[in-house]
Amino acid sequence: MSDFEIWSVIIALTLITILMRSSFLMLGDYFPLPERVQHGLRYAPVCALVALVTPELFLTQGALDVSLANPKLIAGIAAAVVTLMTRSMIAAMAIGMLLFTVLRT
Amino acid sequence: MVKVGLTTTQAIAMTLLVFSGTVQLASLPLIAADAPLWVVMLTALVVNLRFVIFSAGLHPFFRRFSIARRWLLSYFMVDMSFAMFLSRFADAPRDQRGTTEQVWFFLGMSAGSWMVWQTMSIIGIVLAAEVPAQWGLEFTAILALIAITLPLIVGRPALVGAVTAGVIAVVAAGLPLKLGLLVAVVAGIAAAMSAEIMLERRAKNVGGTT
Numbered sequence: 001m002s003d004f005e006i007w008s009v010i011i012a013l014t015l016i017t018i019l020m021r022s023s024f025l026m027l028g029d030y031f032p033l034p035e036r037v038q039h040g041l042r043y044a045p046v047c048a049l050v051a052l053v054t055p056e057l058f059l060t061q062g063a064l065d066v067s068l069a070n071p072k073l074i075a076g077i078a079a080a081v082v083t084l085m086t087r088s089m090i091a092a093m094a095i096g097m098l099l100f101t102v103l104r105t
Numbered sequence: 106m107v108k109v110g111l112t113t114t115q116a117i118a119m120t121l122l123v124f125s126g127t128v129q130l131a132s133l134p135l136i137a138a139d140a141p142l143w144v145v146m147l148t149a150l151v152v153n154l155r156f157v158i159f160s161a162g163l164h165p166f167f168r169r170f171s172i173a174r175r176w177l178l179s180y181f182m183v184d185m186s187f188a189m190f191l192s193r194f195a196d197a198p199r200d201q202r203g204t205t206e207q208v209w210f211f212l213g214m215s216a217g218s219w220m221v222w223q224t225m226s227i228i229g230i231v232l233a234a235e236v237p238a239q240w241g242l243e244f245t246a247i248l249a250l251i252a253i254t255l256p257l258i259v260g261r262p263a264l265v266g267a268v269t270a271g272v273i274a275v276v277a278a279g280l281p282l283k284l285g286l287l288v289a290v291v292a293g294i295a296a297a298m299s300a301e302i303m304l305e306r307r308a309k310n311v312g313g314t315t
Contacts, residue, residue, distance in 0.1 A: 001139055006115055008142060013132055013149050014122040020153040021160060022179035026172070028164035040298040041162040042195035043266040045188030047293030048155060049254040050267045051274035051286050052184065056247045058275045072244065079248045080255060089252035096248040 071103035110137060113230060120226040124180065124219070127152050127283055151282040155290055159187040163211075166194065166202045178208075181215030183222075185253070189214050192257045261304060266297025 001009070024031070033041075057076040058064060068074065079096035082088070111119070123129060131152045135145045159182055167178055190211050197207070258267050270293025277285030 001110060001136055003112075003115075005142070006111060006136065009132065009136060009145050010115060010119045010122060012142060012146050013119070013128055016146055016149045017123050017125050017128055017153055017156070018176070018179055020150070021156045021182045022176060023157050024160035024164040025167055025175045025179055028161065028168060033161060036298065038161075038165065040294045041158065042191060043263060043294045043297035044158050044162055044290060045191045046254065046257050046263050046267050047270035047290045047297070048159075048184055048286070049188050049250055049257070050271040051289035051293065053247055053250050053254065054271040054274045055278040055285070056244075059278055062279060064275065072247070075244070076247065076251060079251045083252045083255045087256065089249060092252040093245055093248045096251070097245055100244055 071100050074103055075100035116230045117227055120223060120230070124222070125153070125183070126222070127286075131283060148282055151284060151287075154287050155184075156182060158290060159184075162187065162191050165199075166190075166197075166207055169203050170208075178211065178215075181212065181219060183215065183218055185218050186211055186214040188253070188257065262297040262301040265300035266293040269293045269296035 053076070057070075057073045058066060060070060060072075066073065075096040078099050079092040082092040082095050086092075119129060128149050131148050132145050135148060160179070163178070163182070167175060170178070190207070193210065194202075194207055197204075254267075258264055270289045273292045274285055274289035277288045279285070280288065
């Protein structure tokens with residue numbers, strides 16, 4: 001791509017992204033959502049975050065990999081256990097990264 | 106980013122302006138492949154669909170603000186700031202939405218994410234060749250997400266939603282354009298709502314017989 005084309009892409013992506021982020025903030029008053037749907041959106045955060053995490057843990061190169069040989073899965077489970085026990089993010093990340101690094105070598 | 110043909114300036118401008126990891130990651134291969142502009146835009150459109158859901162979730166809180174302020178809040182909307190915000194304020198009564206505390210909470214969350222993201226991105230762009238990929242540093246982000254997400258799963262409907270979204274995300278990971286993420290979120294919300302309705306009914310029935 002030429003320099004000009006790349007700048008066009010960057011500007012276009014900027015516009016699309018901000019327009020979609022602002023969609024309901026700007027126009028929500030004109031498109032009222034049903035009470036049920038509005039209420040259901042409270043579950044969106046947890047669902048979005050979990051959906052970001054699980055493919056990273058359970059898939060290796062796009063294939064399901066549930067085994068002790070999957071370092072990401074083991075490290076992720078360890079981090080989850082540490083989180084539930086200590087509520088400390090730093091501890092979860094430290095133990096997770098340690099296990100991940102050790103298991104991979 | 107520099108590897109696919111962007112100059113350092115362009116790469117930094119992109120991360121500063123677009124401020125969305127998924128959009129940047131999805132568009133780079135297309136740029137590298139010399140795809141037409143409309144293909145890149147269409148891809149961004151699909152990848153961004155979850156922001157429409159986030160925007161709808163935040164609308165009751167920020168609807169009364171000036172247009173300029175809403176643009177600003179939109180720019181800062183990321184998975185993390187949305188998640189932390191709504192899990193804290195979802196139960197706020199109707200007349201206590203859009204308080205100063207809420208705005209600053211959102212901006213504080215966002216400013217933190219923004220600083221970390223931009224700093225790491227720019228370091229990444231400048232040092233791309235020097236940090237070995239084998240360190241697997243990107244995995245720290247996943248671990249952080251785990252630590253943030255688990256405490257947010259409060260109550261049975263949320264648990265049902267989380268498990269559903271998690272499973273669907275794995276099953277649908279092969280879908281193009283990151284659509285699996287969107288499908289997982291929608292399915293998770295639907296499952297959580299169904300669970301909520303079932304629990305309500307059961308509670309009513311029990312209440313009726315005693």
